[in-house]
Amino acid sequence: MFAVCIAEIYNWAANFRKRTVLTLVLVWMVLGIISKLRPEVCLEALQAVLLWIGLLSGKQSWSEITLAGWVQKARLTYLEVVCGKISATLVVGLIHAVVSLPILILMQIVWGLPWSNLFAILGLTLLGMLVVTLSALFGYSLVRSENEILLHFFLCSALVITGLVPPFRIINPFWQGWRIMMGSLNLPLVILVNVLLLLLLVVLEIQFLKQEVLQGNES
């Protein structure tokens, strides 16, 4: 698991670090200047950037060995490989959060957003990022590379639908981020539901991974 995790982080730092960090800096600067660091604008933008990084991770953009490849070559269990992948995604997300922290601190002091709410949003976003990574992992293993646009469309639709349909809002990070800012959220329940969703996706991903490895072996 640690081998997968370290290799993923190493590959991100080598191949994708400049792209993701500079995007984050650019987003902060542009929206920070336009909105005078208003949290309701900047935090939602940070969420969008982190989810995008989660999507890239799920797409295995910077991976030199795919998850199926890890299973086949390194003789790791499916659970270890998936856990290694989401740990690496979490670390990459945390690195971006740390890079943003100076601005988050400034924003918090200027606009008076409670610290607990700020860290709750960050935590929930990282959780959402993992959900997006896992969704993208089996999404990309389902569709072929020429149908990527279709997959992106589905993922965007999922975000819109979970934002619009009240029962699904509990898993929409943007909606929940807003609710946390307004201080009207049952946070333990939201975390619980999102963790359960994450576990469900882990199970699904393992099943897909099994099929992928079996098909690979047969071919």
Added chain:
Amino acid sequence: MKQPWVALIIISVIISLLVLNIPPATAAGVSFTFSVGYGGYVTPGKWNPLRVTVNQTVADGRIAVIRPGQGKAEEVIVETFPLQGFQLDFPVLADEHNRYIKIQLLSGEQVLAEQLIDLNQRVFPGHLILALEVPAVIQQKLSKVLLPEEPVRVAPVKSADLGTVFLHYDSVSALVMRDPGPVLAPAQVEAIYSWLTGGGKLILSGIHPGRRSLLAEFAKLKLPRNINQPLTVKVGRGEVWLWQEDFNLLNQQISSWQQVLKLKPYKQSARFSASDCFPVLPPPPSESKPPETRPRPLKTYLGIYLFLGIWALLAAIVTLAGQRHNISYLLGFSLIVMTIAYPVGSLVSQQWQRGTEVCNRALILPRGGGILWASDIKMADWDIFDAGACQSSPWGAVVTLGRDNFGTIRSRNARQTIWKHRTVSARSLIREKNPNVLNLVGIINPGPSLEPSQATNNAVPEWWKTRKNRFAKEIAYWDGKVWWQIQNQQKKPTPHGQIPNWLQKQRQWIEILIQLFQGQSWVFRRGVLPELELKIEGSPAAEVLFVVPLEKG
């Protein structure tokens, strides 16, 4: 089991469902009783005392008085904590917006007991006289002093029933009592003294000699040690009548009581009380101030831009210049910038009041009776596309008043306002919460920043001598007919044809005061009053317009 994570999921789901469904533990047998108003009647439009008595001690206990939101109105929660002992006195405003209030007894986040009160159940819109150990015959006479025009309500009370906060006497026109001896608590004495200076009337008979008298507790009145004959003492706007004889020995007719009480018809009478001096004014419409004229905290914006620009530039350099796999430069840079983010943020945030407009008004009661004050905190409308104007956050702001009172105010997006007291006696309260304007009202003790002349409301010349006072920027004077003003560098006041420009914003309130207390001369000053240090988050204390009613002579 071959797949331990399946077991993990099932166990976590079961535990979570159990945790979510466990009912909160309730403290067995905890309950409270309450009484509102004096004698069970509420005076509409005035602050009335609410007394909550809990049947047992509650760990981490506190009382919340909640005005439920109806329609567009917001839920207003006023909490007092900690609940030491079993009893809590709390003033509540009875008006058309405040018909129902809910009282909750809380411990931590847990509601131990709650009750809904209808304040309009028993109302009496008229004069209220509190009678302590007064014979029934006298009470009857007192109730007829304004007949045939209107009845006066006389409420027999015990010394323990007397309120401990100035606002508890908001509806009380006179206090008639047989000297009970020095039985009152210091808070009661202080509240009664403030009420007296604002226009209350205290009638005391059967006075005990020396230290056995109630008067021994009223050192501020500076009364003679022995009272051998009827004595009348003026205290600010109020009056104290003292009789050595007992009520039973006095043969006062109704006409004599009329002369003593000098009650005007209820609608024409006015005291320096919270409800009379600070009526709820209609909030100015939000459209009245176009966004471009709203105050813009330029220093704050500049600080944000500078910090953002430098951070972005350095972050880009560190990211591009760092070695291929090495992210330690990036993390190290972030940690260094993080250490300076807090002081920079504190410096920048001190330049503005979080998009709120604060309007503080204070009336200094005569003879050191206290500072009666009201604050309107207007949250600017929030509009994500109106990024140029000074806006407030949708989650509102934390307001602190001195060390003991604080609360969170929110703009129209949230529907709850919470105001908390760290002291048992609630001396400052939310009076009104419109969608985006919060009104607070209360009383504070005059502190050392007020010079003796200010505290005692001396004659005008003394006031002009204090021009150099560090916390007053401007001074204006209304002599009952004409406005006077001291301009910069001037030593003598000059007549001013109309209300000075710097008072124009408060014109509505000033006109109400002048109309209500005709013939009264006032001094108006503006500046920071250290006693009334109202802050929004880390902003500097808001300025106060404070008025001083001058005593004649």
